[in-house]
Amino acid sequence: MLRLDRVTKKFGGLVAVNNVSLELEQGQLAGLIGPNGAGKTTIFNVITGVYRADSGKVYFMGIDVTKKKPHEIAALGIARTFQNIKLFHRMSVLDNVRVACHFRLKASVFSAVLDLPKYAREEREMTKESLDLLEAVGLKQLANESAASLPYGYQRKLEIARALATRPRILLLDEPAAGMNPEETAELMRFIKRIRDEFGLTILLIEHDMKVVMGICEKITVLDHGCVIAEGSPKEIQNNPEVIKAYLGSGAYARS
Known part of the structure; x- marks a missing residue:
């Protein structure tokens, strides 16, 4: 492989x-x-x-x-994590995972600016997928917490969840x-x-x-x-x- x-x-x-x-x-x-x-x-x-x-x-x-x-x-x-955890500390746990989904979005910038239905649908799907990943790693209950507030072990899990979001x-x-x-x-x-x-x-x-x-x-x-x-x-x-x-x-x- x-x-x-x-x-x-x-x-x-x-x-x-x-x-x-x-x-x-x-x-x-x-x-x-x-x-x-x-x-x-x-x-x-x-x-x-x-x-x-x-x-x-x-x-x-x-x-x-x-x-x-x-x-x-x-x-x-191919996805990776890092020796020194590289989370977006000022963002929520959910948004740390959501950001990794963005490169798969197909809607145009124009659609995003105008919040057209295709973009809104993809955003909803991305949020659902991110929440499912957080549930899979045991962090769904902390979705709205700041990434910086997580204990060290949970930060590791969040970094892995973010990597998994790239499929x-x-x-x-x-x-x-x-x-x-x-x-x-x-x-x-x-x-x-x-x-x-x-x-x-x-x-x-x-x-x-x-x-x-x-x-x-x-x-x-x-x-x-x-x-x-x-x-x-x-x-x-x-x-x-x-x-x-x-x-x-x-x-x-x-x-x-």
């Missing part, structure tokens, strides 16, 4: 991503892990068009998206458990698995919390200094000597 073919991205003399190849199958819940600075978020930025690869190709559903712009890639069905086929989650306590993390794990199944998603996540990665991912790719050093099931990754040396260390997961 998603394929990176020998992707390299440089920033001046720094090679952030070096000849990385990666494949993601439909319906898969996969993880991308590695030390800080390994190139994980850079890969997300290349996939979503924020950065353009210096060499190599990115394919989505067989389509070469390497040179496409972010909004074009989003329209094809993605692939969802990229950048450190979704960052800053969460153990109870919130456990709930997040259940939530990610549930939305994968309910929305028919393929999910690739970056995460430093190994309980999350080993608990829900079916396949894990490990980066170090911009290169793929291992790929496999959670058990294979836990027992891989290169991964233990570069990232996991001698902790519980390395010994299991």
Whole structure:
């Protein structure tokens, strides 16, 4: 469904991503892990068009998206969240989701200015869909609250709901458990698995919390200094000597 073919991205003399190849199958819940600075978020930025690869190709559903712009890639069905939550804090919870639906509106600016029936109908449909998404993630009762007023865990869910509003086929989650306590993390794990199944998603996540990665991912790719050093099931990754040396260390997961 998603394929990176020998992707390299440089920033001046720094090679952030070096000849990385990666494949993601439909319906898969996969993880991308590695030390800080390994190139994980850079890969997300290349996939979503924020950065353009210096060499190599990115394919989505067989389509070469390497040179496409972010909004074009989003329209094809790739959505993402960010390591640092990027909500519209002054807007309501509902409007944060509604705004993600706008690129699918077909009514013209002229129709919007005059509030013509076609535009009004699309606005009603967009609002209903947004409320349905908020219900699906357990936030409907907070629809009219300010996004800034939500607890941290709820802000994460809202960011994911906003991504879902683009009707993605692939969802990229950048450190979704960052800053969460153990109870919130456990709930997040259940939530990610549930939305994968309910929305028919393929999910690739970056995460430093190994309980999350080993608990829900079916396949894990490990980066170090911009290169793929291992790929496999959670058990294979836990027992891989290169991964233990570069990232996991001698902790519980390395010994299991």
